[in-house]
Amino acid sequence: xxxxxxxxxxxxxxxxxxxxxxxxxxxxxxxxxxxxxxxxxxxxxxxxxxxxxxxxxxxxxxxxxxxxxxxxxxxxxxxxxxxxxxxxxxxxxxxxxxxxxxxxxxxxxxxxxxxxxxxxxxxxxxxxxxxxxxxxxxxxxxxxxxxxxxxxxxxxxxxxxxxxxxxxxxxxxxxxxxxxxxxxxxxxxxxxxxxxxxxxxxxxxxxxxxxxxxxxxxxxxxxxxxxxxxxxxxxxxxxxxxxxxxxxxxxxxxxxxxxxxxxxxxxxxxxxxxxxxxxxxxxxxxxxxxxxxxxxxxxxxxxxxxxxxxxxxxxxxxxxxxxxxxxxxxxxxxxxxxxxxxxxxxxxxxxxxxxxxxxxxxxxxxxxxxxxxxxxxxxxxxxxxxxxxxxxxxxxxxxxxxxxxxxxxxxxxxxxxxxxxxxxxxxxxxxxxxxxxxxxxxxxxxxxxxxxxxxxxxxxxxxxxxxxxxxxxxxxxxxxxxxxxxxxxxxxxxxxxxxxxxxxxxxxxxxxxxxxxxxxxxxxxxxxxxxxxxxxxxxxxxxxxxxxxxxxxxxxxxxxxxxxxxxxxxxxxxxxxxxxxxxxxxxxxxxxxxxxxxxxxxxxxxxxxxxxxxxxxxxxxxxxxxxxxxxxxxxxxxxxxxxxxxxxxxxxxxxxxxxxxxxxxxxxxxxxxxxxxxxxxxxxxxxxxxxxxxxxxxxxxxxxxxxxxxxxxxxxxxxxxxxxxxxxxxxxxxxxxxxxxxx
Numbered sequence: 001x002x003x004x005x006x007x008x009x010x011x012x013x014x015x016x017x018x019x020x021x022x023x024x025x026x027x028x029x030x031x032x033x034x035x036x037x038x039x040x041x042x043x044x045x046x047x048x049x050x051x052x053x054x055x056x057x058x059x060x061x062x063x064x065x066x067x068x069x070x071x072x073x074x075x076x077x078x079x080x081x082x083x084x085x086x087x088x089x090x091x092x093x094x095x096x097x098x099x100x101x102x103x104x105x106x107x108x109x110x111x112x113x114x115x116x117x118x119x120x121x122x123x124x125x126x127x128x129x130x131x132x133x134x135x136x137x138x139x140x141x142x143x144x145x146x147x148x149x150x151x152x153x154x155x156x157x158x159x160x161x162x163x164x165x166x167x168x169x170x171x172x173x174x175x176x177x178x179x180x181x182x183x184x185x186x187x188x189x190x191x192x193x194x195x196x197x198x199x200x201x202x203x204x205x206x207x208x209x210x211x212x213x214x215x216x217x218x219x220x221x222x223x224x225x226x227x228x229x230x231x232x233x234x235x236x237x238x239x240x241x242x243x244x245x246x247x248x249x250x251x252x253x254x255x256x257x258x259x260x261x262x263x264x265x266x267x268x269x270x271x272x273x274x275x276x277x278x279x280x281x282x283x284x285x286x287x288x289x290x291x292x293x294x295x296x297x298x299x300x301x302x303x304x305x306x307x308x309x310x311x312x313x314x315x316x317x318x319x320x321x322x323x324x325x326x327x328x329x330x331x332x333x334x335x336x337x338x339x340x341x342x343x344x345x346x347x348x349x350x351x352x353x354x355x356x357x358x359x360x361x362x363x364x365x366x367x368x369x370x371x372x373x374x375x376x377x378x379x380x381x382x383x384x385x386x387x388x389x390x391x392x393x394x395x396x397x398x399x400x401x402x403x404x405x406x407x408x409x410x411x412x413x414x415x416x417x418x419x420x421x422x423x424x425x426x427x428x429x430x431x432x433x434x435x436x437x438x439x440x441x442x443x444x445x446x447x448x449x450x451x452x453x454x455x456x457x458x459x460x461x462x463x464x465x466x467x468x469x470x471x472x473x474x475x476x477x478x479x480x481x482x483x484x485x486x487x488x489x490x491x492x493x494x495x496x497x498x499x500x501x502x503x504x505x506x507x508x509x510x511x512x513x514x515x516x517x518x519x520x521x522x523x524x525x526x527x528x529x530x531x532x533x534x535x536x537x538x539x540x541x542x543x544x545x546x547x548x549x550x551x552x553x554x555x556x557x558x559x560x561x562x563x564x565x566x567x568x569x570x571x572x573x574x575x576x577x578x579x580x581x582x583x584x585x586x587x588x589x590x591x592x593x594x595x596x597x598x599x600x601x602x603x604x605x606x607x608x609x610x611x612x613x614x615x616x617x618x619x620x621x622x623x624x625x626x627x628x629x630x631x632x633x634x635x636x637x638x639x640x641x642x643x644x645x646x647x648x649x650x651x652x653x654x655x656x657x658x659x660x661x662x663x664x665x666x667x668x669x670x671x672x673x674x675x676x677x678x679x680x681x682x683x684x685x686x687x688x689x690x691x692x693x694x695x696x697x698x699x700x701x702x703x704x705x706x707x708x709x710x711x712x713x714x715x716x717x718x719x720x721x722x723x724x725x726x727x728x729x730x731x732x733x734x735x736x737x738x739x740x741x742x743x
Contacts, residue, residue, distance in 0.1 A: 022111055024081035025072050028088050031104045032068040035097070042095050044071065050094070052079055052087050081281075137229060139222075141407070156226050157372040159219045159403070160362040161212075162189045175474050176516050182398045183366050192359060194227060198240055198336065207357035208329075211349065212340045214361035215497055215514040216440055217404025220340040221248075223361065224294040227338070231290075241290040241336065243279055245269065249295040252323070258316040261331060280313050280332065289335035291326065297345035299323070327352035343498040344488070347509070363401035372403070376410045386413050392652065395429050395517050395562060399436070402514065408435045428617045430569020433521045434579045440495075441583050451584040455529075458585065460484045461495050462526035465513065469523040470543055472559055475510040495522075517562060524566035528576070528587040541594040542567060549601035550611055561610050567595065569617035599627055606635040609650045609674070616653035621660045628657060634666050638673030651680035658687050668693035675700045 035043060048060040058074050066074065075084035085108055092101035138149035174185045200206045214220050224246065230236035231244045245265050252264070262273050262280070271279075280289075299320075307321045309330035325331045327339070327349075339356075341349055364372060373390075374383040390397050390409060399405040412427050412435065441454065464484045468474060481488070495518075496511045513519040527542040544564055546557040553564060567589075570576055576587045589595070599614070607628075615624050636654065669691045676699055681688075688694050 024085050024108075024111075025076055027104060027107055027111060028072045028075060028084060029068055030107070031088060031092070031100050032071060034100060034103075039095075039097060040068075043091060043097075046091050046095050047071075047075075047087070050087065050091055052083060052090070055079060055083075139225065152222075152225060152229055155375055156222060157364065157368050157375060157403075158193075159223065159368065160186060160365050161192050161194075162360050162362055163192050164189075164358065165360075171512070172474060175512055182401070186362055186365060186401065194223065194230075195236060197338070197357070197359065198237075201357075207355070208335075209337045209339065209353050209356035211346075211353075211356050211358045212338060212361055213343050213346060213358060214340075214363075215402065216342060216495075217402050217436075218361050218363050219403045220342075220361060221294055222403070224292050224338065224340055227292060237290065241288045243288075244290045244292065246292045246294065249293065249298045252319055253298065253300050255319050259319055259322065260316045261310075261313045261322050261326070263316065264319065264322055277313070289332060290338065291332075291335055292338045292340075293323070293326070294340045296339050296341035296349055301348075324352060344496050344511070346498050347488075364403060364406060365401075369397075369400050369406060372406055373410060376407075377414075386410065389413070393429060396432055399432075399515060399517060404439060405432070405436055408432060408439065428569050428572075428575075428619060430521075430566050430572070430617050431575050433518075433566065434575060437521075437525075438579055438582055441585075454583075455585045457486070458495075459526070459529040460486050462522045462529050465519045465522035466526040466544070469520060469560065469563055474516055474519065475512050477510060481511065520563040521566045523563045524570060525587070527567065527591055528570050528589045529585075540591050541598055542591055545595065545598050550599045550614060551606070551608060553610065565610070565614050565617055568599075568614040571595065571618045571620065571623070596623065596626075605631055605633040606637060608637050609653075612636070612650060612653045612657055616656050624657050624660045628661055631661075632666065633668045633670075635670040635672070636674065637671075650674070651677075651683045655683040658684075666691045668695065670695045670697070671699050672696075673698045 032040060032043070044063040044066065045060075047058060048063050049057050051057055055078060058078055062074060063071065072084070075087060078084075079087050085104070089101050089104055089108075092098075092104065137152060139152050140149050170185070170188070174182070197210045198207060212220055212223065227236065228244060228246050231238070231241065237244065246268055247264065248268070251267075255264075255267075262276050265271075265276055266273050301320060303318060303320050307318075307324055309325040309328060310317050310321050311325065311331050313331060322331075327337070337353075339349065339353070369390075370383075370387060373387055374380065377383040377386065386409075390400060396405075396409060400409060409427075409432060412432070441458075461484075464476065464481065464486065467484070468476060468480075473480075478488070495513065497514060498509060498511055513522070523544060524542075527544075544560045544567065545553070546560055547553050550564070553560060570587065570589055571592055576589075580586050599611075615627060618624070636650075666687065669688060671694075676696065
């Protein structure tokens with residue numbers, strides 16, 4: 001457990017391991033006390049005109065009536081502890097007091113030897129204490145009950161880390177892409193690793209400061225704690241750093257009153273202030289220290305203007321001054337730093353540091369996601385089943401690059417996974433994103449804002465997301481934020497990333513949401529945020545509902561498809577009500593009647609996959625029946641809008657809608673421009689069997705399920721044993737056998 005700082009952080013340091021040790025000041029006092037009255041007067045007289053390095057002599061007026069203690073204090077204030085010892089020995093030698101000079105020199109050497117021995121003993125103790133520390137070996141999850149925790153070593157999965165910023169075009173592509181393309185974009189630039197963070201670059205430069213930046217929930221704190229754990233276990237940095245300390249900015253916010261650097265560090269480990277002093281002030285060797293400052297963006301800055309630094313590790317002052325002095329290298333200048341922050345705080349951080357190595361944490365790669373899911377379940381069968389479900393939804397699978405989303409998906413699937421795959425109650429994409437938003441608001445946002453302030457900020461961000469989506473804009477300038485009443489001080493860093501790009505001879509700062517799908521979700525949420533419909537009546541149709549009807553949205557306004565899908569998901573009052581109760585932020589879609597009327601328009605027998613996805617998101621069986629009940633014939637077509645994943649992973653949604661109808665049979669079922677895999681054949685088999693006529697045109701009939709993001713978009717339709725392109729196929733009876741015969 002962390003220990004509180006005590007008053008012993010000032011003055012002489014308390015003893016290490018229970019025994020008081022002498023300080024340099026004590027050594028000087030002992031020497032001065034042994035001098036006769038005339039010798040002490042000669043000492044002070046010579047000291048008043050003695051120059052040491054670039055330091056001026058101590059003024060004669062300050063020394064004239066000084067006693068031993070005052071003289072010692074003047075020496076230390078002027079020259080520092082080690083310099084004061086040098087000056088005392090030199091002055092004693094100059095006035096011919098060789099005995100006291102040699103005696104002080106010998107006692108100083110013994111003191112240094114004892115201090116080194118004590119320091120090495122402390123090194124062993126602190127390593128042991130870190131290994132045994134509950135703080136880093138076991139961590140609590142967001143839904144942990146009292147006494148519940150997971151072992152960090154068992155659950156931690158490596159993250160993709162990239163050195164240096166990305167160019168504007170690359171960042172836009174990363175934000176827009178999903179599925180296989182998103183994976184390819186993530187893996188374009190060469191990665192780095194935790195052990196290599198302080199390695200020299202190709203020019204031989206070794207950084208003293210490493211900044212780990214990334215979005216909320218991307219794994220910055222988990223990475224920091226893993227560094228602590230691996231160092232304490234002697235698996236990391238033992239040749240680089242003798243000691244590693246961890247400072248949580250969220251915890252620093254809770255410290256009342258003034259504190260010293262020694263006091264601050266003593267709160268984070270089991271060392272006493274005296275032990276820390278013996279480490280931080282070791283004069284005999286170049287002690288290598290690493291301090292991890294975790295969550296810089298969470299600091300609540302209360303001091304205005306530039307503050308005077310605090311180079312003294314004992315001086316108690318405002319906690320912000322201590323941190324600024326640490327970041328500016330005004331104290332412990334030889335130490336190394338790892339600073340974690342969300343990108344929105346980079347501009348503030350850059351006012352304190354320079355010449356840093358900036359590393360972006362991008363999240364899980366494909367292999368990392370699979371490793372995490374397998375670690376989460378500890379059972380290959382369950383993990384493979386969950387991965388199969390996740391990969392069916394490109395939107396959710398892409399967001400699973402963010403560890404927090406991966407954890408949410410695994411957690412909500414845990415209760416369902418023992419069921420047969422066809423019976424699993426899959427959570428909708430909207431429900432996953434609502435849980436994502438809930439966790440961000442409750443566990444990653446600033447603690448002090450009231451619910452109304454959070455609600456106001458979220459509503460403005462939703463308005464920004466909505467306007468950007470309508471204008472097909474994903475990178476925003478500061479003036480765009482200001483147009484929606486957002487100031488950088490107000491914006492929650494959990495939602496926006498800051499990106500700095502080269503622009504001619506200048507740099508350009510832009511802001512973006514972590515991924516386009518998050519912007520699309522918030523754009524839909526805008527219409528349910530309190531009075532999100534503005535002053536208009538409930539019949540107002542949201543602007544993202546472009547076109548005469550839902551079925552017309554697929555081609556002319558394909559960039560709005562996912563946001564509209566989220567909008568339909570928000571029609572589900574149960575999941576919205578739960579979100580509102582937990583966060584305190586009300587959501588009410590007053591435009592619901594207008595949305596339903598828009599969905600009903602123009603419906604005949606033909607449905608496109610985006611329509612089926614929207615209906616499924618509502619989980620409202622009455623609504624689905626109203627939209628589809630008039631269908632005696634059903635014609636399901638692909639989206640024609642570049643959403644290929646919808647056209648191959650639609651069977652779960654279609655099966656749900658058809659079961660909801662409770663229709664015994666259809667006169668005809670037609671499938672066009674779709675992939676029909678074995679899982680789809682299995683789920684839809686009862687409907688195919690009972691339909692009088694089944695027709696496939698321009699479909700890919702697969703003999704095995706599409707491998708998600710890996711190959712479904714790139715396999716040649718003529719690949720043997722994988723799928724066969726069907727320009728047109730009709731049959732009137734026993735469709736199951738015909739499908740099997742075809743493949």
